[in-house]
Amino acid sequence: MSSATESATPAASSATPRPLVIKCTAGVEAPEKVNQAFNVAAIAAASGSHVSLWLTGEAVWLAVPGRAEAFELPHAAPMADLRDSVLAAGSLTVCSQCALRRGLTESDLVEGTRIAGSASFVDEVLAPDAQALVY
Numbered sequence: 001m002s003s004a005t006e007s008a009t010p011a012a013s014s015a016t017p018r019p020l021v022i023k024c025t026a027g028v029e030a031p032e033k034v035n036q037a038f039n040v041a042a043i044a045a046a047s048g049s050h051v052s053l054w055l056t057g058e059a060v061w062l063a064v065p066g067r068a069e070a071f072e073l074p075h076a077a078p079m080a081d082l083r084d085s086v087l088a089a090g091s092l093t094v095c096s097q098c099a100l101r102r103g104l105t106e107s108d109l110v111e112g113t114r115i116a117g118s119a120s121f122v123d124e125v126l127a128p129d130a131q132a133l134v135y
Contacts, residue, residue, distance in 0.1 A: 017049035018129040023121070025134065027058025031073045034059060037135035038082040041090070051090030052124050060094045060102060063109045087112045093120070 022044075024037035038053070045051040055063055062068045062079065071079035086092055087110070094109060096117040106115050125132040 017044065017047055018131055019050045019052070019127060020044045021052045021054065021124045021130055021132045023054040023056060023132070023134045024059040025056050027061055028071060029058060031071070033135050034062065035073050035076045035079065038079060038086070039077065040133065042082040042085040045086055045089035051086055052093065053086045053090065054093045054095065054121055056095040056098050060098045060104065063092060063094050063113045064104065065110055083110065
């Protein structure tokens with residue numbers, strides 16, 4: 001690497017990654033999309049970023065015990081492993097309206113999952129240095 005290239009490298013690359021908020025809007029009907037959201041969230045969490053994964057619409061079912069375990073996609077990491085990685089290093093949130101429409105309460109969800117509304121989502125995405133992604 002030349003010295004010109006080295007000087008162009010941002011000094012912040014060694015700093016703690018900024019918070020990442022990911023909203024997953026698809027469920028098993030769009031397996032590649034939902035897998036991508038969970039995969040990116042798990043990798044970011046493993047990289048040291050605080051990750052907040054939000055599940056909306058049909059994605060909320062993946063927070064119900066047994067649902068992520070039943071999800072299969074060729075050449076993809078097991079969905080339950082990705083979900084558990086996010087829970088271990090970040091947070092998993094189910095949309096309150098989406099949960100209500102499906103008759104779900106926090107007691108129906110994997111331990112550590114919370115239910116919250118749009119105001120909480122907006123607070124997270126507007127936090128300083130936060131990066132938001134939607135799948």
